[in-house]
Amino acid sequence: MSEKATINISIFKRLISYLKPYKKLFSFAVICTVLLACLGPSRPLIVGRMVDKYIVQSQNSEMLLIWTAIVIGILVIEGLLQFTNSYLSNLLAQSIIRDIRQKLFGHILSFRMRYFDQTPIGSLVTRLVSDLEAITEVFSSGLMDIAGDLFSLIVIIFLMFFSNWELALMTIIPIPILLFATRIFARAMRNSFQLERIQVNKLNTFVQERITGMSIVQLFNKQKQEYQNFEEINKGHRQAHINAVWANSIFFPIVEMLSSMSIALLLVWGALKAGGKSDLEIKSMYGEIISFTLWVHMLYRPIRQLADKFNILQRGTVRAERVFEILDLEKHVQEQGTKKNLDFDKTISFNDVSFAYKNEEWVLKNINLEIQAGTTVAFVGATGAGKSTIVNLLGRFYEFQKGDILIGDTNLLEIDLNYLRKNIAIVLQDVFLFSDTIHNNITLGDPTISREQVIEAAKTVGAHEFIQRLPGNYDYQVGERGGVLSVGQRQLLAFIRASVYNPHVLILDEATSSVDTESEEMIQKATTELTKGRTSIVIAHRLSTIQNADKIVVLDKGEIKEIGSHTELLKIDGFYRRLFDMQFSEQNRKE
DSSP states (O other): OHHHHHHHHHHHHHHHGGGGGGHHHHHHHHHHHHHHHHHHHHHHHHHHHHHIIIIIISOOHHHHHHHHHHHHHHHHHHHHHHHHHHHHHHHHHHHHHHHHHHHHHHHHHTBOHHHHHHSOHHHHHHIIIIIHHHHHHIIIIIHHHHHHHHHHHHHHHHHHHHHOHHHHHHHTTTHHHHHHHHHHHHHHHHHHHHHHHHHHHHHHHHHHHHHHTHHHHHHTTOHHHHHHHHHHHHHHHHHHHHHHHHHHHHHHHHHHHHHHHHHHHHHHHHHHHHTTOOHHHHHTTHHHHHHHHHHHHHHHHHHHHHHHHHHHHHHHHHHHHHHHHHHTOOTTBOOOOOBOOOOOSSOEEEEEEEEESSTTOEEEEEEEEEEOTTOEEEEEESTTSSHHHHHHHHTTSSOOSEEEEEETTEEGGGBOHHHHHHSEEEEOSSOOOOSSBHHHHHHTTOTTSOHHHHHHHHHHHTOHHHHHTSTTGGGOBOOGGGTTSOHHHHHHHHHHHHHHTOOSEEEEESTTTTSOHHHHHHHHHHHHHHHTTSEEEEEOSSGGGSTTOSEEEEEETTEEEEEEOHHHHHHHTSHHHHHHHHHHHHHHHHO
16 A cells, blocks of 8 residues: 555646646635635634624624624625636646647557557547546646645644634534544545556446447447447446445444534533523624634635545546556667658668567568668569568558668658658558548648648549549548448559658559459559559559559568569469469469
8 A cells, every 4th residue: 555655646746747837827826726725714603702792792783784784795705716716727737738738649640550459449448538638627626726725724623722722622522533534535545547458448438449349349239249248347337436435335434424523522610610600701702603603614624625636536546556557668669860861762682681579579570671761662472471571661650579660761760750651652452541531531630731732632533533523522531430431432542642741652552452353443543643653552452453564573471482573484384384373273263
């Protein structure tokens, strides 16, 4: 428990460090908090003195009216201060969370693809949304309120002892019991918040994956099974929250009971003191008893609220722990090169390159290859041969473990990552489109690319006519992941996207493997246009699409088996010939 407490303190300190840019805002909020903590406890003191002086002793209605107006004025000032404090605290909280969210998202953007392969999307969504919302409450209704409640308690206890130390001691007898109960409650709440965090993460991950893969669920008729799985996870989520409710259900009745006990002790004290005294002496106690009755209510309210705010603080630090875990991940951050001025019209060389996704299970083994500038090189081979891996290495989505990849005489790792990817365009088999317009999906939000450039690129690719037929043409909303478009149409948009960025190196990763014959013809024309005058790498499943390539590289189990033109490889009568004959015979059977 002590170790965990230390970790919490360090996390809390780290959260507080985000206050630095907002010192003025924080200072104003603190001033409001201190004024509120002083004004509130002063009212019972004033009311008690009013009773003693202007009701019991002199019955001065004029002065009573004046002091009543003063109390009302204090209440109005308190209301204004509460409004200001609430506004400033929430403004401060939202500003800090904006900074943390931007920092977290920017950090995630720098991760290697390996991290995303191993981490569920729902887990990252939880970190960026749910966890940060919980942290918001630390600053908006946790930290400032706890400070205000603690200061208010100090002022109340001081005024109680200042007024009557004997009565103050009698009144706070139940406080040690309350502090002990609060400690047990805090421990129970921390455990429940940890469980809640785990269950929220499980629920988000499960829902994200099932909704994304709904076609598979329905295709294999797994709706009932997945519903049952969801039901189990939902039960765990419910139980995590029930644990917190259970702790609250026990704690708050204890607070009310102890508050009533303090009032009872106050009345007992008054009864004992009244014994044997005259009516005038008894009446002189009225103001003091009224003040202490109001103070007791004010004393237990901050303590009860402290428990609430401490819950918020606990929940926020537990969630912050998960956020900081991601922010502290450095091994997944991709190393940046420094060179931003490079001639990409140079030979791309692979020198003894080897790569493994896991340990030494090599996907590529000792790849030695030269791709001349301005030529088209095609990679062919069976599934799992390592074709797409070469693309991923060239775009530095993954880092190779052995060897070197050079562009001219410059090592790929020395090139600035953003500059490298700005000069390499990749058209993937599975085109990802955002839930946005066609124009924005092509430009990816780049304001320097005009509508005219997009239209010109669409005409070059041969997609302008189909876009024009859509409602709103280039402003047509494609839906989530481009679901309202066909596979071929999505591929054509990817070609337009590659064209407007005018890359030096173009990579086509099985861009025609999933499209119909008509779309394939359009894509072939687009390919011919885009590959003119630039270094092009084509990964192909259909050998008919790469017969005009300057060089064809045949891969098998991560190794280069053959290199040559289409005609040369057919003459060798090796791997390529067998692949060609196999596809040719399959095509004949279909016909």
